[in-house]
Amino acid sequence: MTRWKLILEWDGAPFMGWQRQDHGPSVQGALEQAVLKMTGETVTAHASGRTDAGVHALAMPVHLDLDKALDGHRLAEGLNALLRPNPVAVLSAEPVADDWHARFSCLGRRYLYRIANRRAPLTLDKGRAWRIAKPLDAAAMQQGAAHLVGHHDFTTFRSVNCQSDSPVKTLDHLEVERVGEEIHIHAAARSFLHHQVRSMVGCLSLVGLGQWLPDDMRKSLEARDRAALGLNAPAEGLYFAGALYDTPTA
Amino acid sequence: MTRWKLILEWDGAPFMGWQRQDHGPSVQGALEQAVLKMTGETVTAHASGRTDAGVHALAMPVHLDLDKALDGHRLAEGLNALLRPNPVAVLSAEPVADDWHARFSCLGRRYLYRIANRRAPLTLDKGRAWRIAKPLDAAAMQQGAAHLVGHHDFTTFRSVNCQSDSPVKTLDHLEVERVGEEIHIHAAARSFLHHQVRSMVGCLSLVGLGQWLPDDMRKSLEARDRAALGLNAPAEGLYFAGALYDTPTA
Numbered sequence: 202m203t204r205w206k207l208i209l210e211w212d213g214a215p216f217m218g219w220q221r222q223d224h225g226p227s228v229q230g231a232l233e234q235a236v237l238k239m240t241g242e243t244v245t246a247h248a249s250g251r252t253d254a255g256v257h258a259l260a261m262p263v264h265l266d267l268d269k270a271l272d273g274h275r276l277a278e279g280l281n282a283l284l285r286p287n288p289v290a291v292l293s294a295e296p297v298a299d300d301w302h303a304r305f306s307c308l309g310r311r312y313l314y315r316i317a318n319r320r321a322p323l324t325l326d327k328g329r330a331w332r333i334a335k336p337l338d339a340a341a342m343q344q345g346a347a348h349l350v351g352h353h354d355f356t357t358f359r360s361v362n363c364q365s366d367s368p369v370k371t372l373d374h375l376e377v378e379r380v381g382e383e384i385h386i387h388a389a390a391r392s393f394l395h396h397q398v399r400s401m402v403g404c405l406s407l408v409g410l411g412q413w414l415p416d417d418m419r420k421s422l423e424a425r426d427r428a429a430l431g432l433n434a435p436a437e438g439l440y441f442a443g444a445l446y447d448t449p450t451a
Numbered sequence: 452m453t454r455w456k457l458i459l460e461w462d463g464a465p466f467m468g469w470q471r472q473d474h475g476p477s478v479q480g481a482l483e484q485a486v487l488k489m490t491g492e493t494v495t496a497h498a499s500g501r502t503d504a505g506v507h508a509l510a511m512p513v514h515l516d517l518d519k520a521l522d523g524h525r526l527a528e529g530l531n532a533l534l535r536p537n538p539v540a541v542l543s544a545e546p547v548a549d550d551w552h553a554r555f556s557c558l559g560r561r562y563l564y565r566i567a568n569r570r571a572p573l574t575l576d577k578g579r580a581w582r583i584a585k586p587l588d589a590a591a592m593q594q595g596a597a598h599l600v601g602h603h604d605f606t607t608f609r610s611v612n613c614q615s616d617s618p619v620k621t622l623d624h625l626e627v628e629r630v631g632e633e634i635h636i637h638a639a640a641r642s643f644l645h646h647q648v649r650s651m652v653g654c655l656s657l658v659g660l661g662q663w664l665p666d667d668m669r670k671s672l673e674a675r676d677r678a679a680l681g682l683n684a685p686a687e688g689l690y691f692a693g694a695l696y697d698t699p700t701a
Binding site for chain 1: 460461462507509527531534535538539540541542570571573575577579
């Protein structure tokens with residue numbers, strides 16, 4: 202048996218999310234089907250993070266075990282051919298140690314959230330960013346974001362469906378950057394609560410619009426109450442951007 | 452009557468090109484329909500450049516004449532609402548002088564060509580770039596590109612369907628830039644021949660792959676023969692990036 206680490210990229214639009222579902226297409230399901238077609242083996246693929254419906258991935262680490270002996274290049278090429286026409290690509294495949302785990306070995310996760318700050322509807326970036334028509338103040342958003350960095354109880358920014366044992370997390374990084382007509386929000390932590398990034402971005406958008414003061418981010422956090430949430434940003438602007446491991450390879 | 456200058460952005464994938472067609476959707480047709488719905492006026496829209504099927508636009512100047520008195524903001528918003536679900540957006544609308552012409556007043560046009568230089572199929576950028584799996588040498592491509600800049604007979608890089616009076620054009624700028632896993636090719640000229648950018652990019656890709664030497668670009672140009680063309684790059688990587696005018700507004 203060989204344990205394989207795959208790095209996946211996908212367009213989240215047609216999927217119910219990463220996790221296999223009975224009622225609709227999932228990235229996990231598409232990948233496991235491609236593996237079955239290629240190798241005849243029924244596997245369970247594990248991802249670093251379980252993204253929601255509509256969320257994209259730029260570089261999602263995934264592991265799975267295969268009995269069949271293969272080389273990484275052939276595995277990636279074969280899966281890419283069989284994944285068509287699903288918008289999922291295997292960027293790389295490499296063997297790792299048997300105890301390496303895409304989720305449990307992960308030491309850090311990065312997300313990118315893209316806001317298109319313009320009046321006109323999106324064409325080329327439709328489904329790739331959240332459009333906000335009114336001008337956003339990125340500097341105010343950055344001030345608000347600074348209140349969330351650190352070790353906090355993030356109950357306010359947590360979905361009611363969150364399965365995490367504790368609402369306490371350490372947010373290592375939350376940065377708001379203007380890039381032309383876009384606002385990019387970069388978030389990094391060892392792990393995130395369900396909907397945490399989208400909830401933080403939703404509130405930051407209110408700060409950007411001037412409906413909230415930057416300090417309202419602190420008040421909202423300290424309320425430790427989902428009712429203190431301003432807004433949950435839509436999935437289409439969210440990208441799983443990358444994950445960090447101590448010793449990624451065998 | 453007011454002459455309006457609109458700046459349009461579009462995703463070229465669903466269109467037969469800019470120009471109105473009997474046998475399929477066009478950007479011009481979609482825009483003229485939206486204008487008719489909004490104002491009751493049947494207009495002819497003129498674009499700075501007539502792009503082919505599948506070619507995208509980031510900022511295409513277009514003009515049209517309207518009897519109805521409107522303000523620019525309302526015109527843009529109204530057209531955007533009526534253009535849905537076509538992936539076409541009016542980025543801005545401003546009144547211009549009656550003799551201003553999107554095509555004939557244009558002093559310069561810029562194109563961007565995006566090559567995704569990676570093995571894995573495209574997901575988020577599917578239909579937005581030309582994927583070339585083998586590594587491209589951007590420096591060699593830039594050397595080859597330099598041979599085309601200037602005043603030349605571009606017969607080699609001209610479609611057999613080109614309606615231009617003369618194959619002689621002045622290419623002001625042709626630059627090859629590596630941006631992460633992408634190669635961007637920037638081209639600027641007063642005007643281009645039909646398929647000129649795609650023909651130049653196709654040949655440059657052969658240089659990047661090592662199948663042509665940079666100097667083969669010169670030989671191909673000097674042949675002044677369509678048969679000396681190496682390859683025509685696909686439409687999906689091409690973007691009309693912008694146009695230059697002397698006095699854009701009234």
